[in-house]
Amino acid sequence: MRTRMTLKHALLTLTLMSILTGCSLDGDDGSQGPAGTPGQDGAPGQDGNAGKDLPRDLNIDVVGRFNTGIYGKSAAEIVQFHVASKSAFAINADDNHIEVISLASLPTAAVGSPVNDSSLSSTAFTFPDTVSVKNSAGTTVNLLLGEANSIAIYDDILAIAVAGKEKTATGAVLFYTLDGTGQGSFIKAVAAGALPDMLTFTPDGSKLLVANEGEPDTDYNLDPEGSISVISMTGGTPADLADEINLSTDMTFSSDLLSAEDYDTDAKRRSLLSASGVKFAGPLGTTVAQNLEPEYIAVAADSKTAYVSLQEANAIGILDLTKMSIEVKALGLKDWGLYGIDFTNEDEVASFRTLPNVYGMYQPDSIATYRWNGATFILSANEGDSRDWDAYSEDIRVKDIVDPDEFNLTFSTALQALYDETGGKDGLGRLKVTSARLDPNNDGVVEKLYAYGARSFSIWDQNINLVFDSGDDFGRISAAVLGNNFNSAHTENKGDNRSDDKGGEPEAIDVGEIEGRTYAFIGQERSGDLFVYDVTNPFQAAFVAHYNNRNFDVDFELDDDLDNPCDEGEGMDCSEVPNAGDLGPESIKFISAEHSPNGNPLLLIGNEVSGSVTVYQVTEK
Template sequence: MKTKPLGLAALLTTIILSGCSDGDDGQNGQNGEKGADGIASLVNVTALVIGDENCPAGGSRIDTGLDTNQNGVLDVNEIDITQSQYLCQLVSGGLSAELIGRHQTHVYGLSAAEIVEFHRPSNRIFVVNAVSGKVDVLDGSVLASAGNASDPLSLNNLEKVAELDVAKDVAISNLGSVNSVSVSGNLLAAAIERGDGAGNNTQRNGYVAFYQLDAEQGAEYIGAIEVGALPDNLVFSHDGKNLLVANEGEPNQDYSLDPEGSVALIKIEDGKPAATATIIGFTDFNVGGARHSEITKDIKINGPMASVAQDLEPEYISISPDNARAFVSLQENNAIAIIDIANGAVTSILPLGFKDYGLDVNKIDASDKDDGINLRRYEGVYGMYQPDTLASFSWNKMDFIVTANEGDSRDYKGFSEEARAGDLTLDPNHPQYAAAKDKTQLARLKVTTSMGDDDKDGDYDRIVGFGARSFSIWTRDGQQVFDSGSDFERITAALLGDNFNNNNEENKGDSRSDDKGPEPEALAIGQIGQKRYAFIGLERTSGFMIYDITNPFAVHFVDYVVNRDFDADFVIDTDTGDVTGDATLAGDLGPEGMKFVSAENSPSGWPLLIIGNEVSGTTSVYQLKQH
């Protein structure tokens, strides 16, 4: 808080005694007694952080008042609140996001809209309809003339014109969900998982199916290539010469079968895929392997009887702008792997460390039982970053990695690391020893039992939770240069009130504070004019944040955009898809995947952001304009 005196002009009155114009001047009188000092008026200027209820984008509060106790400080009881003013920070960059397109499947809770892609020659939007084993094809040509939606909750102007039946086209037994789709030129790739027919639905090697696209809206199936277990994400290099696939290799429920995680590399020549994939594995990092010493204690390896290669679970991939490196999120392991694409080898595995919730900038609401917004700092409590989606860009010839720090746990019938902070046996000297017993403070927070007993004496010296409730920017060697701190919770608290940290299955309000908060998952970055923006989807609260990341060392919040009715009365069962109440006007729930489309590739001539919302089963398209 800064205090400075407010200068007040003093009016000095001179009394001139005049005698007769021709008389003698009289003698000066004696000086009077010294009068009391006047009461100074002071002003305080208080900086307001992003998320303040009066200035959601941050700014300053100016308080004035009289220094009645004359101590040179404007005390709280001296502030004239009727004169307080707010100078709010304007939206950075002047970027607006207008909803102009939307498709409703009317399938709720079953991942009917996940990962999205766009093909410019045909103006088609490809949407992963995961559980169906298909990719829906939407006609995006209407976007050329679509305006800002007058009723965004009910908008349904994108027509489904076709579907790619990936499971049928690949024609191999026990194929399951489609998990990802990517387009390069006129080549489309889709990742599909496979089970073993014995109740293990994702533990057998999956496939990548390829399709040839054309400007006349057709898609011809070319063939499929076997990759690793549970291909969860795939992406083409920017030059179209390689396709990389993150094979997550998750265990089955009783943990009796745990495939190795890996990355598949498929060469593309003259627009056609090679006949087989190169599998890049992690066996060198196993105990006894040549590179095991690179697995530090901050890389979480905790699966029962699992080797390092089995425990590492590649989740998402981004390719460096020069096509030399692939950055691979290892979500459960709280790390990022770097792949040398030319040599098909793992360069390094970077531990991401822990977010300190004891710092003021990292305050969290850790309870869903506190009946309100209660952002606090907790010394001795930490979060693993555990990014899901990541992206990359170059600034001043240096690669930077952007991560959406969702968090994830291993929670299976055969093994679970999940607990509540109140269940932990804490070291008696832990600063949150009392708060961890209080369900309105820390007791409800979901934490891992696999980390925190630093001295191995049977009690926990640190409380470690899942995810960081933020997005971060890192150098390619793993140095963090930016984290959004507690922005997401503070901004949604300011704008949504009691609806902050809401779940996406019902409107209950503050139901996710104990479990990863707003849960940032989807992520896209895009260049608009001279500025680069990051778009971060909040899976639970829904909607997306916009940040100006043009300079990774001077990041600015721009806006929070949400198309959700928090008053709608509904409950969605994400296991069965059953809906209680009316979810048709709930809006867009659970952003899972995002695609940025540049102005030159957009049918409207303006940049677009396409979002797949898995819980509402909707695909939404926003037009982005700078002002």
């Protein structure tokens, strides 16, 4: 045992000595050698893009303008663009033809005098006043036509919406193939509904949608139903017959709280729509379909869903183009107790204040769609409109409500105090409101007032929930820039003229992308303002730019209700209208840089009162 332990200890001792001896054989670290030759520098990387503040600032320049020389007669109303011929198309309702305006030589530099420039010229595109169409029985019938109301272009296909000779009669859509000069070869005509007022192709070109407004005659002897015509397109050729989405049996309600039996009659549909906030105004006995008058259509990017403004009813309809149905959504009310509004024209100055218990109905005219995060959003220009015919009118002033010779009603205590505080009949009394919602409980006391339009633009989600509204921006910005010329009419330079009505009247809207940002462009019909908003993120929309191509220093007056708007015998004077600039912007068309004749993003604006088409170039500063 002792011998074994000794041997183990010896082996362990030898092992430790071996380890220690091995360590002691390593030499000291040597001194550091000289540095090696540096390697070659790598190629320089590309500079990053310069950062930009949001919202970005834009240059807005007039780079061309066409003038018909016709004033007050809607001689340049709806505009479109044909890429292949590099031409703007504009409806001249006075001569009932289309102006084809070449933009092939459009400059990139601003014109010298934008308000009276006439650097662009046109050729006339004419169409017949009688066409043959197929009816539902397959028989060919002839239609007498009246005025063209709208145009749409998809690739080289032009569609023209034309009313019947009598506006309550059946209208038609005329289809043409366009050549490289913008002239057309007739394809066929397809019958539509009464008063086809606006039309648009789906993004994939498979359908043309027509908003048939169906307005009554002024005596209400005839009141056609509003409807949507859907014309299928195959290889650029339209079907002989349009399908129809009607505003009665094709109406649906998506709420799971309702069954089909809850809206299977006109009375039930009207009750549900009224309860949701849809406004009905008309003689007793008119139906839902007669009251809902389609105004403007915008289509989602997938070409399966579209949206139609039902202006007078303060609603938007959601069109399912697969099921061929419509769901009508009320737009709610804008509380003028939260925003500043100029409500009287008597003081002839720009002046704003809030009005508790006074509400605006959004009532959009033009609408447009775009996508964000894969979802569709709808932009609306909230012009406002009333039903105002000889046989029925809802259009009144606030002072009429308490006038013993008019409605002889009483204001609530709060509303009476507001009325007195603002100047009575010369203050709040001037504001135009609807009589259709005066006294819903019939107790003789008026507690709330409902004015036309929202004097703004809005963004709605695909279920027609409000995402953004520009509030009182338009009035305040216009007043800040134009001073006392703000809220002028488009028939004379008279400031504050429209404050008691619908303000500047946001009429036209379009949307487009510039350098990766999405912008909304809104034109005001009366005052002529152009507003630009960055709407890239609809939940962070922001004002970017304002422009007004109008000369407020000249004196003129015309009346577009007269057969001759410039009739000197009626006291009119149009001698300075050629120097007044653009009057009555009615439509806007955005042209991307990719399709632009001069390589920069453009706006086409049709001005119905001045009879001019103005081309704006919009670029980043």
